[in-house]
Amino acid sequence: MFAQSVLAESNSLYVGDMVFYIISFIILMLLVKKFAWKPVVKMMHDRAEKIANDIDSAEQSRNEASDLASKRQVELQNSRQEAATIISNAKQSGEKQRTQIIASAQNDAQALKENAQQDAKQARQDALNSAQNDVANLSIEIASKIIHKELNANDQKALIDSYIEGLGKDES
Amino acid sequence: MGGDAYTFKFLGLMFNWTNLISGLVIFVLVFCLLYGLSRKLQMKPKGAQNLMEWMIDFTNGIVRGQMPANEAPHYNFMAFVLFVFILIANEFGLIFQFGWGGHELLRSPTADPIITMTLALVIMTLTHFAGVARHGFVGYLKSYCTPYTAMLPINLFEEFSNFLTLGLRLFGNIYAGELLLKLLAQMAFSHGIPTMIVSLPLEVVWQGFSFFIGGVQAYVFVTLTTVYISSKVSTEE
Numbered sequence: 001m002f003a004q005s006v007l008a009e010s011n012s013l014y015v016g017d018m019v020f021y022i023i024s025f026i027i028l029m030l031l032v033k034k035f036a037w038k039p040v041v042k043m044m045h046d047r048a049e050k051i052a053n054d055i056d057s058a059e060q061s062r063n064e065a066s067d068l069a070s071k072r073q074v075e076l077q078n079s080r081q082e083a084a085t086i087i088s089n090a091k092q093s094g095e096k097q098r099t100q101i102i103a104s105a106q107n108d109a110q111a112l113k114e115n116a117q118q119d120a121k122q123a124r125q126d127a128l129n130s131a132q133n134d135v136a137n138l139s140i141e142i143a144s145k146i147i148h149k150e151l152n153a154n155d156q157k158a159l160i161d162s163y164i165e166g167l168g169k170d171e172s
Numbered sequence: 173m174g175g176d177a178y179t180f181k182f183l184g185l186m187f188n189w190t191n192l193i194s195g196l197v198i199f200v201l202v203f204c205l206l207y208g209l210s211r212k213l214q215m216k217p218k219g220a221q222n223l224m225e226w227m228i229d230f231t232n233g234i235v236r237g238q239m240p241a242n243e244a245p246h247y248n249f250m251a252f253v254l255f256v257f258i259l260i261a262n263e264f265g266l267i268f269q270f271g272w273g274g275h276e277l278l279r280s281p282t283a284d285p286i287i288t289m290t291l292a293l294v295i296m297t298l299t300h301f302a303g304v305a306r307h308g309f310v311g312y313l314k315s316y317c318t319p320y321t322a323m324l325p326i327n328l329f330e331e332f333s334n335f336l337t338l339g340l341r342l343f344g345n346i347y348a349g350e351l352l353l354k355l356l357a358q359m360a361f362s363h364g365i366p367t368m369i370v371s372l373p374l375e376v377v378w379q380g381f382s383f384f385i386g387g388v389q390a391y392v393f394v395t396l397t398t399v400y401i402s403s404k405v406s407t408e409e
Contacts (some may be wrong), residue, residue, distance in 0.1 A: 025294070043217075
């Protein structure tokens, strides 16, 4: 079976090599596919998928972040407005209170002054009245003592009144 | 052809020891390389995995460049193994050449026309098979009569010349590279020290160039393979 020779002597086409190479090449392909190609290609495919996913999720989180930022901006604006309204309200109510206090104080003062004037007027009137009566009685008594004559009290009073009126005019 | 090499007959077929040994070494080498490069796979690749993925991307790019997008994924794997195998086989002979008793035992398998023609035969068979699978047998036969029936002989001849040039281009480049390396080595040892000094830089330069040629030929072989497959499976009428 194994007829050893040198090609120069045998000088024929070595077809056996072709068969050997074809079979070996097929075996090599099978082995490489199982042990090298499949795992590496699978890893490359996995990586491509992972990168695609990462890009998608990055886009998503970017959108979320920008949403949050705009929301925060709006909230900031709102709270600023709120603060401004609170301050202006406080100012307004302070102003109102101030004017109220001033007005009531003025009213009080006015009332006090009016009362005092009223009292003073009353007191003077009372004093004048009592003085009139006293003077009338005194003068009647004096006149009756002096003249010893009974005078009509009413006539006498009218006479005295005219005197007193003259006195009041001089005083005021 | 190889000229002088140890051969033996087995089951009525002629075998050449040189090709058997070289081929076995290359196959084992390719498998060990790819197996080693694809260990400890990570989502975030480094080192060996990067090299492996770069090669895969490279051959995928070759296939994608020639084929419609829906066909390309079927041929990625074949292009990858073919490329790595031919590349290693081309460069192997530049580093190791081993002979015994005046006959070579270890060298680039692709420097033997039988081996390159075997590869070309496999590829051409594959292209015809892909054509039949894609268009059906009748459609496949019709493709020889496009654009018109008068083109039939030219199309048939093209198939034959494709097969021939695919195999012989690879063989010629690699064989010539190794032959010149051998001649330079002979020259170096022909007249002692002076010829050694002259031929050493020449040898280095030629080795570098052959290394480059080996890479280019692997690329060309895979590219032409995808072109031929693509011309069979493409749908243009």
